[in-house]
Amino acid sequence: MTNLYKKIKVSASGSYEIIIGDGQLARLGEHVRPLLGDCRIAVLTDSNVDALYGDRILSILSASGYDVCKYVIPAGEASKSAENLLAFLDFLARNRFTRSDAIVAFGGGVVGDLGGLSASLYLRGVPYVQVPTTLLAAVDSSVGGKTAIDIPAGKNLVGAFYQPRLVCCDTQLMDTLPADIYRDGCAEVIKYGVILDAGLYASLQTPPFDRIETVARCVEIKRDVVQEDEFDNGKRGLLNFGHTFGHAIEKLSNFAVSHGAAVAKGMVIAAKVAPLCGLADVEKPLADLLSRYGFDLGCPYTAEQLYDVILSDKKRRGGRLTLVLPRSLGECELVAMPVEDVLSHLKAILP
Numbered sequence: 001m002t003n004l005y006k007k008i009k010v011s012a013s014g015s016y017e018i019i020i021g022d023g024q025l026a027r028l029g030e031h032v033r034p035l036l037g038d039c040r041i042a043v044l045t046d047s048n049v050d051a052l053y054g055d056r057i058l059s060i061l062s063a064s065g066y067d068v069c070k071y072v073i074p075a076g077e078a079s080k081s082a083e084n085l086l087a088f089l090d091f092l093a094r095n096r097f098t099r100s101d102a103i104v105a106f107g108g109g110v111v112g113d114l115g116g117l118s119a120s121l122y123l124r125g126v127p128y129v130q131v132p133t134t135l136l137a138a139v140d141s142s143v144g145g146k147t148a149i150d151i152p153a154g155k156n157l158v159g160a161f162y163q164p165r166l167v168c169c170d171t172q173l174m175d176t177l178p179a180d181i182y183r184d185g186c187a188e189v190i191k192y193g194v195i196l197d198a199g200l201y202a203s204l205q206t207p208p209f210d211r212i213e214t215v216a217r218c219v220e221i222k223r224d225v226v227q228e229d230e231f232d233n234g235k236r237g238l239l240n241f242g243h244t245f246g247h248a249i250e251k252l253s254n255f256a257v258s259h260g261a262a263v264a265k266g267m268v269i270a271a272k273v274a275p276l277c278g279l280a281d282v283e284k285p286l287a288d289l290l291s292r293y294g295f296d297l298g299c300p301y302t303a304e305q306l307y308d309v310i311l312s313d314k315k316r317r318g319g320r321l322t323l324v325l326p327r328s329l330g331e332c333e334l335v336a337m338p339v340e341d342v343l344s345h346l347k348a349i350l351p
């Protein structure tokens with residue numbers, strides 16, 4: 001299976017390739033050699049991924065002639081912290097990493113975000129490679145160059161746009177993902193279908209989907225959006241479909257509702273709001289599809305509770321908020337409205 005892979009080119013402020021296929025981890029050394037040349041590599045990973053694949057990635061890179069070291073953070077969102085950022089930067093400095101050495105972020109979105117931000121900051125920027133190991137990281141966080149950590153005031157509030165030199169996604173590594181974490185990624189996959197690709201949406205009707213084909217299609221969609229709007233001033237907003245409401249639900253639940261589960265609920269709320277704004281009503285087929293993937297779509301919060309959190313959304317511009325609403329299952333629109341309208345729509349649809 002190692003020969004079956006897809007290569008997708010991204011041309012943003014830096015150009016790089018995204019390689020997607022079963023067994024690609026074994027070829028990581030070969031993939032990075034022409035990009036990094038001779039250098040030292042620090043592999044950043046988390047405790048779960050380390051237990052499963054830590055020895056493997058080190059021996060693959062060592063066998064390709066790299067001098068490799070490893071830094072392991074505890075698994076979980078709490079690790080995307082300023083403390084871990086500084087500790088990892090300090091680790092690089094104590095190991096005398098220079099500007100020509102590189103970071104490999106090996107894990108899910110937490111590792112990818114922390115690794116990318118560290119790479120952007122260490123010595124004002126060193127090369128880094130993303131090796132995503134979750135479905136969400138493969139289709140979303142490893143693509144597009146957004147990096148961040150969380151601070152006590154909120155998630156992802158400190159970050160940078162910083163593009164990797166390569167993304168190498170071994171789709172086989174997802175075999176060990178717990179079902180709920182894999183399902184979180186499925187919410188993002190379905191999101192891509194709804195916002196921009198009716199063909200992808202149609203292909204998701206009977207789970208499970210073909211992993212390599214589907215990840216590649218999602219990456220192409222995100223690539224196209226990022227190339228048009230790298231710094232998130234317009235079209236990139238489409239990727240937030242379901243996220244404004246989803247983030248509010250995640251926060252209100254104190255993160256007991258996972259990101260993907262919250263986005264699934266958020267997409268259904270957005271689909272309910274759409275007809276109130278003169279757009280199509282796609283709620284039923286979308287909710288049916290999400291249920292087939294095992295998502296619970298109930299919203300345990302009131303309109304006022306959601307609205308209170310949405311008011312602190314970092315996407316808010318003054319008194320207006322832009323919602324992503326479906327026109328059809330395969331096309332979404334950015335609809336800016338006064339924040340008070342968001343409240344009245346929420347009151348109209350939530351019990």
Ligand SMILES: NC(=O)c1ccc[n+]([C@@H]2O[C@H](COP(=O)([O-])OP(=O)(O)OC[C@H]3O[C@@H](n4cnc5c(N)ncnc54)[C@H](O)[C@@H]3O)[C@@H](O)[C@H]2O)c1
Pocket residue numbers: 046047048049052075076077080107108109110111113133134135136137140141142143144145146147148155156173174175176177178181184259
């Ligand atoms: N930068 C961006 O554009 C962007 C986009 C979306 C999300 N994000 C960020 O991504 C993060 C969420 O990413 P995530 O869902 O990948 O979470 P995560 O990195 O916490 O990974 C989820 C869990 O899966 C485990 N895991 C990872 N790979 C595994 C594997 N192959 N087998 C078994 N277990 C494995 C991890 O140890 C962790 O426990 C959030 O912090 C979010 O803010 C960033």
